[in-house]
Amino acid sequence: MPGLFMTFEGGEGSGKSTQIRRLGERLRSGAREVLLTREPGGTPEAEAVRNLLVSGDVARWTPKSEALLNYAAREQHLEQVIRPALERGAIVVCDRFMDSTRAYQGHAGGCDVGFIDALEQAVVGATRPDLTLIFDLDPAVGLERARNRGDAVSEDRYERKGLDFHRKLRAGFLDILRRDPVRCRLVDASQSMDDVSQSVWNIVSRVL
Template identity: 50%
Template sequence: MTETSGLFVTFEGGEGAGKSTQIRLLAEALRRRGHEVLVTREPGGSPGAEAVRHVLLSGAAEEFGTRMEAILFAAARADHVEEVIRPALAKGMIVLCDRFMDSSRVYQGVTGNLDADFIEALVRVAIDGTVPDRTVILDIPAEFGLARAKGRGEGQSIAPDRFEREKTETHEKRREAFLDIAAAEPERCVVIDALQAQEDIAAQILDCVEPLLERVPADRHAETEAAQ
């Protein structure tokens, strides 16, 4: 749990799990209640991290190996935490982040075959104590998630990124790794079936975040205006 007055919620899961949609729905629900919400993402979220994002997702760093990718992800995360996440939490905001430290554990650690101790050292340095209060893991079988991701780009000239191009077996292995993290840290992580209807998923996410909201005072005036 972060030692701040804000609330930090991260979203994890495989490609096509619907993280962006559910983050948007949760942000809207929280804002209607009068909370100040910051939505961000990884890799990226800050000017320095966004510069690294293109290098990572384009595959430009792939030829240098997974170890180099992991270090670049950590560098981007460190900038993101220092420049965006921690200042927002210090102001009492609710921060919703699309991917965070667990993605490094899964993508570079488990399927990147990097030593777990090496990954944990990178995570520890990058987050510098800024641990999510709640992590929502949207669980979806790889074949369904990849089909969604492919459909998302059709007709929009959006090419698959570095990770979407990988084999279904690799994505399924990542799915299992996210579930393993959830099983190991049940107080932080909540697994939600991403094959459900959007509104059902959104309701379950709000339910798992709601018990934490008492530590983040809402602007009652804003809440009243939203209800009118």
């Protein structure tokens, strides 16, 4: 059976990580291998790059540098984790992937879209997600949720970029959805946690 590659995307505080865990529990009741992973991250090398990106001074990297760092981590992740799992026929669910680079560094950060296109073609190639869920939420609500999480305080570099950045980020994700409606599906992240979980399952179960 061929592997299935799903990604969860969205702004800060949209609840992606919680919903990935919930979906993973549901998927693991079946017979197929299920791999939950994240970006930047997923390998020791990529996790080291993650620390460079999500912590420290807001202005420590240019958007172009951030795109390069993300794609360095993504190359490792794809080669060492994602592609081998898909070849085994696993269901791979990744918390962020190529669309986050396009939204964060491109739409919100101002990095040249052609540069990001070239990185995506060179690194991702044909290993594109079969399904992408975009969690949509008012950025002001999402940032407030993120501040109240109480965990990963050191990973708040993007949260500190300000509301205007996050409004551009939301617009970027919605633009990705508009441009690729076959692969991408919208999830209303303002619903209750249980209602969001049901929305996610309604979408994923059709693909399964």
